[in-house]
Amino acid sequence: MDNNKSTPGHKDWELTHKEVAYQGFFRIERLWLRHKTFAGGWTDTFSRELFERGEVVCVLLYDPQRDVLVFTEQFRVGAIGADNTPWLTELVAGMVEAGESVEDVAARETMEEAGCRFERLLPICSYWSSPGGTSERVHLFCGLLDSRGVEGIHGLPEEHEDIRLRPMSFEDAWQAFEAGEIDNAATIIALQWMKIHHSELSQY
Secondary structure, eight states: OOTTSOOOOGGGEEEEEEEEEEESSSEEEEEEEEEBOTTSSBOOOEEEEEEEOOEEEEEEEEETTTTEEEEEEEEOGGGTTOSSOSEEEEOEEEEOOTTOOHHHHHHHHHHHHHSOOOSEEEEEEEEESOTTTBOOEEEEEEEEOOOTTOOSEEOOGGGTOOEEEEEEEHHHHHHHHHTTSSOOHHHHHHHHHHHHHHHHHTTO
């Protein structure tokens, strides 16, 4: 291992040109760039397509008194090629809009998608979802709440949202994950975090 080489920073890459390759429901940009190499010198200028997604907030809703998780269930176009179903069990989630904090988004989306408010918001982690091709960064939280009466169908019709709530015990949720029924990244990461912190969360 060469300990004399420094970690690349912002001055070690250059964006020479970019253009909009597609603008619809989503935006795709084509970038031309180059960067320094670990061995020294620079790469040639190369192009990449970037799926511009921005920041998203996901909230795992949890009732520590009843040991109940409240998930959402909705149709996802990215899963239409799945062998079972494109209706996925997920977390409350939404995009960060201009002027909003991630905590603002967590509260807004919890109301829009679950029709309720959390009593306390705990940070879990923040991560790049797939940095090889998209700018999306996920901010993951756990929202503690009283789940009594939290049920039904929610979402904004103007955004074509049709969201059904799916409460389940932590044990049932973990079994669903192990059986492959819960198979999206944010929900899996949140469940693994809860597996580690389950006993201490029950004290809230």
